[in-house]
Amino acid sequence: MREQEADMAVRATEIRDIIKDQIQSFEAGMTVTNVGNVVEVGDGIASVHGLSDVMAN
């Protein structure tokens, strides 16, 4: 019983490491996507507002 308690003991450094790790990986996983909204649609053609960085074909 005593031994088990010693294992379960919460270590501050461990918690800090985990949180730090998560913050770092969260920042690394961020990507930029261009998002716009459909303003008008019909006949196979749509007009989109807010899309930046588009190249005309």
Place this chain on the structure above:
Amino acid sequence: MAFNLQEDSVGVIILGEYTGIEEGDEVRSTGRIAEVPVGRALVGRVVNALGQPIDGKGPIQTETFRPMERIAPGVVARQNVDTALQTGIKAIDAMIPIGRGQRELIIGDRQTGKTAVAIDTIINQKDSGVICIYVAIGQRQGQVAQIVATLERHGAMGHTIVVAASASEPAPLQYLAPYSGTSMGEEIMETGGDALIVYDDLSKHAWAYRQVSLLMRRPPGREAYPGDVFYLHSRLLERSARLNEERGGGSLTSLPIIETQANDVSAYIPTNVISITDGQIFLESDLFYAGVRPALNVGISVSRVGGSAQIRAMRQVAGSLRLELAQFRSLAAFAQMASDLDPATKRQIDRGMRLTEVLKQPQYQPMPVEEQVALIWVATNGFLDNIPVDRVRSWERQYMDYLRNSGSGILATIKEKRALDDDLTALMRKTADEFARTISVDQLEVTI
């Protein structure tokens, strides 16, 4: 696909199912421009404008993609057209020769056999190693299915890709189909192969583009086409080329088709495409109904670069053919009142009528170039002058059988030497004389 870029919005072409899209939906950009799958895996398949299979034969295994739109090869990459693309059609190969890398327009009213000329050319590429791409724009689905079945029946699907954007598909896809097909052809060309692309037809392509442009609120110009219809076709047809040896020596030949209304070649789109291409094949309904098939008007059809691609033997016989037909045309008006003509004129008219007869050819029966040379040689050297006009075609059939089976080796020699010399013409004369002795006019069928 982005089509219009404006200050505060982007005009987008939807390349798929669009009925589920609503106002306010979120749009993301892929950061890439429109691409199609390319490569030899597409050969034998029927695909849509985006390169997706529509023939039910499963997915296409290819890792190579190319942008749909691309700037044409530059001056440095190109070389003169110097190899013939045999259509197997006598009148075209002799008088309006097409070279690999050339753009030859096929123009005529509806029901004059424009598609037939293109399909015959595709069928004739069976053993030439040329990969063919048939782009159907705005046609009826049934018609596309029929063309695929015809190609299959004549064993031509083995070297053909069909790109279909039929009338039931949205205009943006009809507008894109020729560009996708061209990208597939460019892949063949740039890997050193020879490709042939048929655009059937560019009038409907211009209509589809007009629709898209008007919906995008681009200002309408003449006949309501937008200002850049000329560029629409010129940038497409400029992508056909004959590459030089350093770039593999491949070629992309194109046969655009234009349908005229009531023979009006001075309408907007026909004049544009005539000025872009390297020549045109005019088909006329009057000739078609008079039984001249293919209904080629040889007087106004031209090929501006193909002459240098012809084999020498063909050039030798075609010169006199063209001349005699031209003389015949200028005299043909007199043929109606044949009573008081001087003998020279009468002879010229008789010869012209027989030559016209020789140039007729049934559909789906392409003829190898050596047989064409042998036939045109006998026709222009007077061996047909004593045969009644209505029996010329039967005579032709029997003479070609005779040449193939007589063992004289004429056809093989023409094929090998590619030119006519004195020995060969003497042999041809002897063989034709021999044949004339074996056959009497009564044995020939009347074919008109």
